[in-house]
Amino acid sequence: MLLRMSTYFLRTLRDDPADAVVPSDKLLTRGGYVRRIAPGIFSWLPLGYLTYRKIEEIIREEMNDAGFQEVHFPSLLPREPYEATNRWDEYGPNLFRLKDRREVDYLLGPTHEEMFTLMVKDLYSSYKDLPLIIYQIQTKFRDEARPRAGILRGREFSMKDGYSFDIDQNGLDISYQKHRDAYIKTFTRLGIDFVIVSAMSGAMGGSKSEEFLAPCEFGEDTYVKCQKCDYAANVEAVITSVPSEIDFTNIPQLHVEDTPDTPTIDSLVDISNQRADLKRIDRNWQAADTLKNVVLMLTHPDGKNEPLVIGIPGDREVDLKRLEAAVSPSVVRVFEEEDFPKYPALVKGYIGPQVLGLNSSSKIKYLVDPRVVNGTRWITGSNLKGKHVYDLVMGRDFQADGSIEAAEVKVGDVCPKCGQELEIARGIEIGHIFQLGKKYAQALDLKVLDENGKSQVVTMGSYGIGVSRAVAAVVEQNHDDKGIVWPKNVSPISVHLVAAGKEEEIYQTGEKIAQELADNNISVIFDDRKAVSPGVKFNDAELLGMPFIVVVGKKLVEGKVEVKDRKSGQREDIELKNLLSYLKKLV
RNA sequence: CGGGGCGUAGCGUAGUGGCUAGCGCGCCUGCUUUGGGAGCAGGAGAUCGGGAGUUCGAAUCUCCCCGCCCCGACCA
Numbered sequence A: 001m002l003l004r005m006s007t008y009f010l011r012t013l014r015d016d017p018a019d020a021v022v023p024s025d026k027l028l029t030r031g032g033y034v035r036r037i038a039p040g041i042f043s044w045l046p047l048g049y050l051t052y053r054k055i056e057e058i059i060r061e062e063m064n065d066a067g068f069q070e071v072h073f074p075s076l077l078p079r080e081p082y083e084a085t086n087r088w089d090e091y092g093p094n095l096f097r098l099k100d101r102r103e104v105d106y107l108l109g110p111t112h113e114e115m116f117t118l119m120v121k122d123l124y125s126s127y128k129d130l131p132l133i134i135y136q137i138q139t140k141f142r143d144e145a146r147p148r149a150g151i152l153r154g155r156e157f158s159m160k161d162g163y164s165f166d167i168d169q170n171g172l173d174i175s176y177q178k179h180r181d182a183y184i185k186t187f188t189r190l191g192i193d194f195v196i197v198s199a200m201s202g203a204m205g206g207s208k209s210e211e212f213l214a215p216c217e218f219g220e221d222t223y224v225k226c227q228k229c230d231y232a233a234n235v236e237a238v239i240t241s242v243p244s245e246i247d248f249t250n251i252p253q254l255h256v257e258d259t260p261d262t263p264t265i266d267s268l269v270d271i272s273n274q275r276a277d278l279k280r281i282d283r284n285w286q287a288a289d290t291l292k293n294v295v296l297m298l299t300h301p302d303g304k305n306e307p308l309v310i311g312i313p314g315d316r317e318v319d320l321k322r323l324e325a326a327v328s329p330s331v332v333r334v335f336e337e338e339d340f341p342k343y344p345a346l347v348k349g350y351i352g353p354q355v356l357g358l359n360s361s362s363k364i365k366y367l368v369d370p371r372v373v374n375g376t377r378w379i380t381g382s383n384l385k386g387k388h389v390y391d392l393v394m395g396r397d398f399q400a401d402g403s404i405e406a407a408e409v410k411v412g413d414v415c416p417k418c419g420q421e422l423e424i425a426r427g428i429e430i431g432h433i434f435q436l437g438k439k440y441a442q443a444l445d446l447k448v449l450d451e452n453g454k455s456q457v458v459t460m461g462s463y464g465i466g467v468s469r470a471v472a473a474v475v476e477q478n479h480d481d482k483g484i485v486w487p488k489n490v491s492p493i494s495v496h497l498v499a500a501g502k503e504e505e506i507y508q509t510g511e512k513i514a515q516e517l518a519d520n521n522i523s524v525i526f527d528d529r530k531a532v533s534p535g536v537k538f539n540d541a542e543l544l545g546m547p548f549i550v551v552v553g554k555k556l557v558e559g560k561v562e563v564k565d566r567k568s569g570q571r572e573d574i575e576l577k578n579l580l581s582y583l584k585k586l587v
Numbered sequence B: 001c002g003g004g005g006c007g008u009a010g011c012g013u014a015g016u017g018g019c020u021a022g023c024g025c026g027c028c029u030g031c032u033u034u035g036g037g038a039g040c041a042g043g044a045g046a047u048c049g050g051g052a053g054u055u056c057g058a059a060u061c062u063c064c065c066c067g068c069c070c071c072g073a074c075c076a
Helices: A023-030 A046-065 A080-084 A113-123 A169-189 A265-274 A320-327 A337-342 A439-443 A467-477 A504-519 A534-544 A554-558 A576-586
Strands: A002-004 A034-038 A041-044 A076-078 A096-099 A105-108 A132-141 A156-166 A195-198 A209-215 A221-226 A232-234 A255-258 A291-299 A305-313 A331-334 A365-368 A377-381 A387-393 A422-437 A447-449 A455-457 A459-466 A495-499 A524-527 A548-552 A560-565 A571-575
Touching (some): A046 A156, A046 A467, A156 A169, A209 A467, A291 A377, A504 A524, A524 A534, A560 A576
Antiparallel strands (some): A209 A422, A221 A232, A422 A459, A560 A571
């Protein structure tokens, strides 16, 4: 491929667009790769579309290599299948809905589980046909409440979504593993640094789910990673390391104390350390010695409300994302002022666990953080205004209905696998593999006959790669202050050839080199603009980010050109006659 | 949806009641220049987001509307 800058539909910008915040958005816009059209909606210019297709093709090749078969569904979809799985409603405002001229409902596909399931149902009916893995690369539409970060989170975006169909869990495990392997190969080839983290399988009835995250400060996902072992998890899916139970025979009996004006954990800790009668002899009280009881209202899928109290150590906040993941498919809302009168057992500000639990008189469900194990002793609410209780011991003085992963994860928390400290980082979700189970097959009645002639519901998995997002993720991880630094594999073009100088010979030689490279399958973009000064050309070359920059200029009189490695910045003068073989080795 | 910021030419911006809305980049013409975003001269390009109002006079003040960005909520 040979592109000429003098005629290529490309305009680079000197300044960052005012609205852009993340590097990929700034650089892709400045480099003339993309243009924003509306919030979360982008156009690809020629060079951008070239890059996009390069990445898309790598993903396609890896999927095909793994034995997955490509299909293609429309984006414009009828309502009925989504009605059957209840997602017409469940997807809520995130679904782009529209009507045709006869007022019939349609939607723009946010994801295609239904369509894939129905297609398989349409054609297959025997266990002998399974396993089957099919995928597509398709534009998806989601009316996100807040698109952001340029291409990283759009409302219209491209996604590779694949689905596996198996007769049983064993088959699903194999299909899942195949995807895991294929994804590792794919992202490695794309030059993306990634980490595989455990994710929530959510309410889908699935048993396993992992995300591929590209570490990046602008990523939207927070995850933890063990400093020592291979444990890594999305923060929602982090499993708290449970301490062992403590013998409580020597812990003094509980005692209730007057603690006026202690609305916060801090004030409670302060007063406990200041007052002689409350002071601890061996050490000061800490926030972690208090048990904070947070009241919430759960709304179950059937619409019923149920209060829930969660007991967590006082040095932690409730992490809403973790909480929501833990209670899904129910949703939580804050406990409002009007709710309190309905539950007289709850004394606002002084809620304590003695009156809580399904077996207690209040019948209010009480769940505790996994760190609250038998034998732990706490300062907590006494259910009397202005009073707290001390030395309240779990297992001796109160019980819980179970534990819940709702407390925030902190740096230094210990790994549930090996006990080492965890680190916290952010990443871009570039892939997600997910054991769906039978939810969609069940809802859409996808069954096949097994070897005994019995009808079996098929077990499914779903697997996604954000294709357009991957373009941005590559830029996030591969750029410097001058511009993009494409990894060789994904670079839209291999060689950026700059003609620097005004002599006609420079341009003629450049043209010859460009032709020769193109003839030898080395793609080249030739900056043949005559009225543009060399400085502009060098800056553009660095902004656009092709891996090798070749300069034809003043060294031509010695029969040499300069080859610069965009990434390392190293330059080398190469004899013109050796250029082709030199570049062949590099690209 | 809550909080914050913003809307002036293709891009980046100046301009808090007063003359024809200014500057840089980019674009066009001519000359000149060609190894790190050149120079000179001339030029095109703006319903100042939209509407209503106040005023002798509005980009500037008031009200309403629209749009955009950021944080949060939300996000198989």
